[in-house]
Amino acid sequence: MRIRALIGAAACACVAAALTTRPNALGKPGIKPVPCPQQEWQYGEAAFEPLAGAKAFFGRYDGGLYRIEIPDNWNGELVLYAHGYVANQGQNGSSLRVGNHTIREHLVREGFAWAASSYRCNGYVPGQGLVDTMALVELFTKSNGGRAPQRTYLTGTSMGGHVTILGLHEFPTAFAGGLAMCPAGPELFDFYAAVGAGAEAITGVEFKSDSIRQDTAKIVEQLGEPPDYTEKGRQLASVEIRISGGPRPFALEGLASGGRFTANISGSALAGIVTPQNRAVTTTHIRYAIDGGLGLTSDSLNQRVRRKTADPEYRGDKTPYEEVAPFDGRIERPLLTMHGTGDLFVPIFLQQVLKRAVAATGNEKLLAQRIYRIAGHCGFSQTEQIRAFDDLVKWVRQGTKPHGDEVEGDLSNAGMTFTDPLRPNDPGGLTIKPAPSSAPQAGVDFVRDVQPIFRQNCYGCHGPSIHQNGFRLDRRADAMRGGTGPVIGRGDSAASRLYQRLIGNRFGMQMPPTGPLAAEQIAAIKEWIDRGAEWPDEAAGETPALPTPPLMRAVLYSDVAEVQRLLDEGADPDATNDAGATALMWSAGDDAKTRLLLEYGADPNIQSDHGKTALFVAAGRRGGASVVKMLLDYGASASLKAGRLNNPTSALVEAANVGDAATVRLLLDHGASVTDAGFVAAAFALRAHCLECFDLLARALDKGTLSMTGLVITPPAGDSRALSTLLDRG
Template sequence: MALGVAVLMVVACADEAATGTPAETPAQGNGEVTRTATPTATAAPGGESTGGQTTPRTLGTSAGTPTTAKDPAFVALDGASAHFGQIDRAAYRIEMPDAWNGELVLYAHGFAGFGTEVSVESPPRALRQYLVTNGYAWAASSYSENGYVPGIGADDTLALKRHFVEEFGEPERTYIAGASMGGNVVALALENQATEYDGGLTLCGALGGIEQIDYLASWVAVAEYTSGLTFPIGEPGANLAPVFLTELPRILGAPDAPTERGRQFASVMNLLTGGPRPFFVEGFREQYIVNFGLVMIDPERKLLVNRAATNADTVYEIGEGLGMTAAELNAGVRRYASDAAARNAETHPDAVPTTGRISVPLLTLHNTGDLFVPISMEQSYRAKVEAAGRGDLLVQRAIRAGGHCKFSEPELTAAFADLVAWVKDGTKPKGEDLTGDLMNAGLEFTNPLRAGDPGGVE
């Protein structure tokens, strides 16, 4: 289990590092500091009134794990004041510009492992600086629990908004932004708490909801089938670390030097996650072992998200000339059935696929070579939004880079500025169609083009 936690923490740390958030030293100075210990503003079921405000139903499911909050103290940027404290079990940070423009950005962080200490993650450095410089206040919650908990993230982010209003007054406009699992938080919030936000921004967002965990189940199932191994998943006390760290690499080879079986695995995952595109290889290399982390920590599939996940209806494809047909693959791959009690929209709204029923503008950025939260999540969400009749509210942009949440300062700040113009003035920004061939995706929005970019393809 320790190895599984370590592998998953690689992803958690990568989320923070990739979005450019520096490790901040706790501090008591550099601006006004407020500490509060107020009851949580958890949303009430059925839209009941709590404290004079009508709130949507609770979206999160607590695992019941006791947690402690890491000290959220931080140093404010020049021209701003730092405010921090705790709401129930969730720590928070608020950075208030001296010349506040009356608008607020709620930032939802990504997956942070399964530890019992929760901590606040500030927005990416470039975005944070842009917000403060341009007069936007921002606020971020640690969430009251770790794990894959987008519903808890949405609930605690809404509670933080309520606290902000009590302290500083109602913002003229409120935006919600999130990275990785935080993108799932944003989708849940916009679909279920529509009156609370004026617009949303996702960065490498897990927009599919539980489809993100379905994808990780597929990663495991396809690796098992192509390798010819039998993983002891579901067996009490199973230790999967030797399988994933020793046996599997021996059979599949390294990402850069695959065996025939390794080429089969890579081909299936390429086609499952969006097809041929720039920087797939770099992203595949980064996630090759890391994507087994969830099943390593939970080999018996007892966690809610694992019980809810399924690949029962997933149709896999494979390239030609690799010694295996799609028919053979689909007939032979292990299928994981979901627990109907877990994958239940009424009792666990954060353990089901998202709906696409948004009612305010949403702009998304996604790396072409992200193999932790693949760009196919964008394709899936586009289909849902279109089916819900809300297609005009979604703008998507690809960024040509390998890895998870790898965005430059110009890419981040342009996206936020364009979202604001859309919300305030109705100026819908440019986006692109990510549903087809992705070889030329992101050429207009990647700034700068990364080293090794193949350029446009005729």
């Protein structure tokens, strides 16, 4: 199949050279994109493996790089995918890369073909992105033996969502329907300029054209960062939330995600820097608002802010570039949008603007909008994306508009209908509150109630001298960083490995090993965790831990699109937290994120401070064989060892511990040492009731080692069923 795909790709690459005609809208004269940045573009790797039952085509064309995947059971329909913003600065700024559709597996399974483009350039280029994405239709037809799609859907994320909405406006009958996920839009740059003007008014620093970078630094140094805002920082944070859609679930977390709190501050348009987007920017319509009790009123702020007016030649109907002018709402095909409440990169107010534009033309019947209670940008689950796409298809085929959400008005409890699943700590922080008073709060106190429990019961194994499993509870930084995964779990005891190990053996032996803590001690630790696990500086004995890299946070809390955005903007795929863990370790439960990180050069053999690699983490997850195979295929070593309690651990030991026979077999096939794993792996396999795992290991173990296994796993310490298994096998 790969040979056929390569031949097909080569043929399509030849055809692609002829695809230089700019698409024309049906009933409109066409579209003129903002020109690409002037730099030399470098082409990355377009090749990819097709899913089972599908054919892959890839290569270069006039619009950059492309990928096309056609299932053998093709249903006659094509889904175009427009990717989000890729920065044209930094180490990889000139590198063109093409990815896969975010719900690729579902599309192929349901018989849809899909196609995606790198676009011919990076930068904020929704117009060029639309032209290059539309050119894929002809390229698809050539790849498909001359068979054109019966229907074409336009989908996209972030800037690709802007591409999608722009496409349905400028080419109103070219698509059967559109799915715009976390879509940007022209007014996004109004928001950034408005935040910049608010920052000027709050800090007293004004942007000037010859010192924008220095002015930004002077502003930022007065604000603090989430959650440790200064007084002025609280004011600006409140303004950002209020003018971007108002108080709503996870708004505070959205400010912290990817550094958006200060990254939203833009002085370019205010200082008079001339670009097509800046010429179209206006802030005259922005009504500033701020929460009470922060030392600044809305009226005062509205009087003090500098206003930016738009160039009417760019903002109006006669703009030379359609992508910089507000949408006019004149759509003719179904459009379904998805937006997160905690998205402060591309805020939800854009949905309100879109709704008003569509309503003004009487086209509400063609617009369905959905809200999701999530922090950060584009963090939709697969379930959420698949449901939205399937509902769009049903709408197109049957003519029944799907349900949506009300995007205007009070959003403080928005998103309950379509969010699946609810995210941890829902609803998060809705808006900024005044700084807490210095009066002590009632309830559990770390120094008084929790630290003595740790000192008396935990320091013997996790203290200054002994760091079993690489974990320490005597120092705040070590305790809070968690190593290759979170341990304490601030704010959510149900997700805290520490708390779970105190109340049972779901995640390993119950702790402490000398016997359970008293109920009131466990209750105190639970309350401390649920209150946010505050650990005061005077009890830490150290400087605070370094922050987790944004890429690692995105891997943990956001979706593939956000991870790719950060990588495209130059994020180091091997950046570590202060425990030496990497994003690849944290992505072990997600095939798509793991594949993406590996494609961007993540090293699978980096060891954390505990000695663990991404392979250890993946092998320790039941059902993780697909990620394990991926890591092995990219060169992960199956023979590395790390400390675990009083015995060394390995990926093989971790796989045996969770009873995953498929992973055990994979590791053995790739040279994992059964001898090194010894009786520990065999004992774990029996404890997990995985006889297949045990048999795979037992073939390489002598009777002495198996006898040691019996001492460890059988009564009185273990399971009586293990004894018969050992005896049956000699």
